[in-house]
Amino acid sequence: MSTARYIKNEKDQILDVILESGIHIKPVYTPKDLEEIGFSYEEDLNDPGKYPFTRGIHPLGYRSRAWTTRQYTGFGTPKETNERFKFMISHGQTGLNVAFDLPTQMGYDSDDPMAEGEVGRVGMAVDTIRDFEIAFEGIQLDRIGVGLTINAVASIILAMFQATAEKYGYDPKTISATPQNDILKEMIGRGAWIFPVEHAVRLIGDIIEYSMKVMPKTNPVSVCGYHIRESGATPAQEIAYAFLIAFAYIDNVRERGYDPDDFVGGFTFNFNVFGNIWEQVAKFRAARKLWAKLLRERYGVKKERNLFLRGIFGGGGYGLTKAQPENNIVRGAYYALVAALSGAQTTALCSYDEAYTIPTPHSALISLRTLQILMDEMGLRDTVDPLAGSYFIETLTKQMEEKILEEMEKIEKYGGIVKAVSEGYIQRMLARQAYEIERGIERGELLKVGVNIYVEGEPKEVELHEYNEESARLQIESLREIKRTRSQSKVKKALNELERATREGKNVMPYLLDCCKAYCTLGEMTNVFREIFGEFEEPSLF
Amino acid sequence: MAFPDPKELAERIISGDEKVASKVISMLENGEDIAFEVISEIYPGTGGAFRIGVTGPPGAGKSTIIDRIATFYGRGGKKIGVIAIDPTSIKSKGAFFGDRLRLKNAEKIDGIFIRSMAHRGFSGGISKAALGAECVLEALGKEIIIVESVGVGQTELSISFISDIVITVLTPDFGDEIQLMKAGLLDIGDVIVMNKMDLMNAEDKVKDVEGYLKSIRREQPLPVIRTIARTGEGIERLFEVIEECRGKKKEGGREKLRSLIFALAKEELSHEIERIMERDSRIDELLQRVEKRKIDPYSMARSVVQLLLEDGKMEEERWRRRE
Amino acid sequence: MEEKRIKVLIAKPGLDGHDRGAKVIALALKEAGMEVIYSGLHKTVDQIVNMAIQEDVDVIGLSIMSGAHIPITKKLMEKLKDMGIQDKKVFVGGVIPSKDIPKLKEMGVEGVFPGGTPIEEAIAAIKASVKK
Numbered sequence: 001m002s003t004a005r006y007i008k009n010e011k012d013q014i015l016d017v018i019l020e021s022g023i024h025i026k027p028v029y030t031p032k033d034l035e036e037i038g039f040s041y042e043e044d045l046n047d048p049g050k051y052p053f054t055r056g057i058h059p060l061g062y063r064s065r066a067w068t069t070r071q072y073t074g075f076g077t078p079k080e081t082n083e084r085f086k087f088m089i090s091h092g093q094t095g096l097n098v099a100f101d102l103p104t105q106m107g108y109d110s111d112d113p114m115a116e117g118e119v120g121r122v123g124m125a126v127d128t129i130r131d132f133e134i135a136f137e138g139i140q141l142d143r144i145g146v147g148l149t150i151n152a153v154a155s156i157i158l159a160m161f162q163a164t165a166e167k168y169g170y171d172p173k174t175i176s177a178t179p180q181n182d183i184l185k186e187m188i189g190r191g192a193w194i195f196p197v198e199h200a201v202r203l204i205g206d207i208i209e210y211s212m213k214v215m216p217k218t219n220p221v222s223v224c225g226y227h228i229r230e231s232g233a234t235p236a237q238e239i240a241y242a243f244l245i246a247f248a249y250i251d252n253v254r255e256r257g258y259d260p261d262d263f264v265g266g267f268t269f270n271f272n273v274f275g276n277i278w279e280q281v282a283k284f285r286a287a288r289k290l291w292a293k294l295l296r297e298r299y300g301v302k303k304e305r306n307l308f309l310r311g312i313f314g315g316g317g318y319g320l321t322k323a324q325p326e327n328n329i330v331r332g333a334y335y336a337l338v339a340a341l342s343g344a345q346t347t348a349l350c351s352y353d354e355a356y357t358i359p360t361p362h363s364a365l366i367s368l369r370t371l372q373i374l375m376d377e378m379g380l381r382d383t384v385d386p387l388a389g390s391y392f393i394e395t396l397t398k399q400m401e402e403k404i405l406e407e408m409e410k411i412e413k414y415g416g417i418v419k420a421v422s423e424g425y426i427q428r429m430l431a432r433q434a435y436e437i438e439r440g441i442e443r444g445e446l447l448k449v450g451v452n453i454y455v456e457g458e459p460k461e462v463e464l465h466e467y468n469e470e471s472a473r474l475q476i477e478s479l480r481e482i483k484r485t486r487s488q489s490k491v492k493k494a495l496n497e498l499e500r501a502t503r504e505g506k507n508v509m510p511y512l513l514d515c516c517k518a519y520c521t522l523g524e525m526t527n528v529f530r531e532i533f534g535e536f537e538e539p540s541l542f
Numbered sequence: 543m544a545f546p547d548p549k550e551l552a553e554r555i556i557s558g559d560e561k562v563a564s565k566v567i568s569m570l571e572n573g574e575d576i577a578f579e580v581i582s583e584i585y586p587g588t589g590g591a592f593r594i595g596v597t598g599p600p601g602a603g604k605s606t607i608i609d610r611i612a613t614f615y616g617r618g619g620k621k622i623g624v625i626a627i628d629p630t631s632i633k634s635k636g637a638f639f640g641d642r643l644r645l646k647n648a649e650k651i652d653g654i655f656i657r658s659m660a661h662r663g664f665s666g667g668i669s670k671a672a673l674g675a676e677c678v679l680e681a682l683g684k685e686i687i688i689v690e691s692v693g694v695g696q697t698e699l700s701i702s703f704i705s706d707i708v709i710t711v712l713t714p715d716f717g718d719e720i721q722l723m724k725a726g727l728l729d730i731g732d733v734i735v736m737n738k739m740d741l742m743n744a745e746d747k748v749k750d751v752e753g754y755l756k757s758i759r760r761e762q763p764l765p766v767i768r769t770i771a772r773t774g775e776g777i778e779r780l781f782e783v784i785e786e787c788r789g790k791k792k793e794g795g796r797e798k799l800r801s802l803i804f805a806l807a808k809e810e811l812s813h814e815i816e817r818i819m820e821r822d823s824r825i826d827e828l829l830q831r832v833e834k835r836k837i838d839p840y841s842m843a844r845s846v847v848q849l850l851l852e853d854g855k856m857e858e859e860r861w862r863r864r865e
Numbered sequence: 866m867e868e869k870r871i872k873v874l875i876a877k878p879g880l881d882g883h884d885r886g887a888k889v890i891a892l893a894l895k896e897a898g899m900e901v902i903y904s905g906l907h908k909t910v911d912q913i914v915n916m917a918i919q920e921d922v923d924v925i926g927l928s929i930m931s932g933a934h935i936p937i938t939k940k941l942m943e944k945l946k947d948m949g950i951q952d953k954k955v956f957v958g959g960v961i962p963s964k965d966i967p968k969l970k971e972m973g974v975e976g977v978f979p980g981g982t983p984i985e986e987a988i989a990a991i992k993a994s995v996k997k
Contacts, residue, residue, distance in 0.1 A: 102881060538906060
């Protein structure tokens with residue numbers, strides 16, 4: 001929701017603008033401002049595709065290729081999800097981003113008592129490889145990149161995906177999956193964690209190591225500033241914490257003896273787009289530059305391609321309102337503009353009814369069209385980084401760079417991101433910030449159309465996507481059938497091997513692959529980990 | 543519960559009714575007379591439970607240590623009660639009870655009863671309700687009762703009156719010796735734990751504390767127990783020490799009791815004085831006279847006490863007439 | 866006699882991990898002078914009811930962002946009845962479509978706070994419910 005803070009006089013004239021990240025915006029910017037910040041085209045920007053990549057990671061940007069649109073999709077049974085996949089692809093979507101239901105995210109089978117009422121609700125239910133076989137039936141896995149929004153059990157899901165692809169005759173070297181696989185952000189702001197931090201990070205390292213060798217087209221990690229931003233972080237904190245989290249994962253793999261140059265190129269990011277338009281664009285440009293510089297300085301990464309900040313810039317969830325929901329369609333358009341001006345490779349938008357529930361096909365389509373109109377009609381493909389050289393934008397980009405580094409330093413001073421997250425330091429700070437934002441909105445200090453200005457009567461009823469109880473029942477039945485017909489001895493053997501390997505500190509992926517092929521369930525595999533690792537202890541709020 | 547009978551409430555608690563027990567603890571917090579009558583009923587049956595007090599500055603790791611102690615006893619089949627006292631914000635008078643969240647493993651123990659209580663900023667207020675809560679938990683059948691208290695101010699003194707053993711938890715980042723001394727934290731702990739031994743200069747801090755303990759105590763103080771509660775390091779030793787204490791006969795009970803009664807009586811008295819200062823019409827008159835320099839503050843204070851004693855005599859009369 | 870405080874349990878039932886709303890309301894209620902307990906994530910209805918009993922709260926606030934409010938609330942209200950603690954007031958907040966509000970109220974829920982409800986409104990409703 002958050003906007004800049006405006007200091008106005010009685011005549012509604014703006015006296016000062018304070019961005020969330022703390023930067024003040026002046027009424028006018030001139031060449032003098034560039035002088036003051038010591039702006040240098042070669043040092044600060046350089047051409048797109050050239051270090052430090054502030055202007056973009058490809059020399060031709062959207063002229064060579066429009067962005068990939070990847071609307072978050074998935075609900076109910078794998079069959080329903082498969083149908084929605086095909087629907088979106090037929091309407092021009094070029095990548096998939098799979099949503100899983102909560103039991104799956106939390107490592108529970110659909111027939112587990114903990115799963116009651118949740119099977120297939122916020123995403124697709126997955127219990128065994130059979131579900132993936134159905135979901136990806138008829139999808140060309142060597143052409144369409146598949147994002148898997150899964151974290152705590154990402155290792156299991158990725159193994160299942162590989163097993164499925166192999167079953168359909170694809171060579172693992174040709175498939176491109178992006179498991180989100182970012183546990184630290186779960187602890188900060190999404191809540192779908194299971195295991196304690198060190199073990200969870202080990203699993204992430206296992207995935208990175210494994211995919212380097214077996215599925216090189218896979219992006220093993222999508223570090224999410226997105227949810228951190230949704231939890232109340234400022235844009236500068238969003239980038240700062242995401243980078244520190246990425247470094248924590250890099251460190252884990254480096255300690256196994258690998259050179260970051262060998263794997264960091266597979267890292268992607270997931271960043272949010274709501275907020276003040278200028279702050280957002282400056283944020284992304286500063287982020288691209290910093291990522292490249294920090295990788296070089298901290299890790300000695302040499303290959304230029306590995307310095308690219310790749311990712312999905314999109315969403316905007318917290319920016320949407322329940323009041324006057326059609327306004328969210330408009331917000332979506334502006335957020336898409338932010339993403340385009342920022343040179344996003346991949347993007348997606350929250351649908352206008354997402355404050356209520358899973359998007360209807362209608363609303364999901366509107367989001368898609370919004371993105372297509374920008375690219376194909378409005379000229380956002382015409383040139384790369386159009387705002388470059390603006391006295392304002394370049395000054396702001398430099399200032400954002402400084403803010404991001406400041407925020408990183410604060411956490412390093414505390415003792416590092418892993419410590420800060422384990423002890424709840426960041427969570428507490430963000431809860432406080434979130435609280436202050438709500439207060440700011442209620443006091444009218446932070447403006448929000450439809451909420452505290454231009455407020456109108458009763459909210460209009462929105463057409464909702466209904467939860468299908470029947471889907472849950474079918475899923476559970478199908479699971480029971482599989483449990484009856486599979487080879488119990490194969491299952492037992494595979495799980496035992498998994499347990500042994502996990503305890504011995506081996507890379508768990510090959511063992512998970514065997515488990516999936518034997519039709520072990522997600523819950524069974526997760527329980528092996530639960531036994532050995534234990535559970536994450538949530539830190540206190542206060 | 544209209545006109546509940548204290549005897550009945552006491553019986554329900556003894557029979558294991560958690561709802562009633564919880565309600566009675568609330569009534570104690572609110573200072574309702576009937577709650578104290580219930581305590582009167584159940585007190586004779588108490589005395590067997592082992593009460594562990596845990597104190598220390600915020601962030602020291604008290605909850606984590608309590609989680610481990612509770613789990614230790616829970617595994618041994620003991621019935622456990624935990625009272626977690628969190629500070630009340632002076633400004634808003636609200637309180638946030640965060641301890642429960644940190645007792646992640648303890649929560650899973652069969653039959654554990656965890657209750658958060660607000661330390662409402664009244665001196666001695668802590669002893670009053672907490673003591674009663676302990677009795678209620680014991681009547682419920684809890685054999686081990688752990689009380690966690692806020693680590694600043696005078697409440698530490700009261701925690702020692704209601705515990706059989708007090709564990710003071712410190713960390714190396716607490717500050718220097720002077721601060722420790724000022725806080726009075728080291729004076730009341732039976733067992734001092736230096737947690738977060740993985741922090742810098744931990745060993746030096748331990749030496750500081752041991753040095754201080756030697757200088758203030760006449761008998762040989764217990765060595766500081768070094769722990770990293772997060773990982774469990776050093777905790778075994780803590781369990782040993784606690785178990786040793788539990789095995790011993792409770793000594794020094796009379797002195798503790800005397801101090802407890804003193805604190806409770808002071809609390810009663812200060813309530814009465816508050817009452818008089820607020821309601822009695824003579825007070826304003828007296829205040830005026832002090833302002834006009836007709837009498838000095840010391841004398842006025844003595845007069846207030848006199849009023850209280852006179853009032854007390856009137857109360858006594860009314861009581862006698864009631865009987 | 867000491868002032869009666871309102872004691873509230875803010876609970877996150879089920880598997881949903883979005884806790885921004887729950888944390889914001891918890892802080893707000895504390896600032897408003899109430900005694901607040903936050904349950905933490907992934908709690909079962911049984912665990913929540915157990916906490917409500919032991920802490921003798923006046924109000925239980927469920928925060929549900931996953932859309933599973935109907936089955937979860939139903940389960941909670943039944944359990945409250947089983948344990949004989951229906952005198953505790955229940956509020957439900959989160960991602961709640963308007964059409965579900967009457968259903969929840971029928972179950973015995975005191976008030977519903979769909980996303981976007983101003984904090985002050987929630988605080989006032991909770992205070993009013995306890996006075997009854």
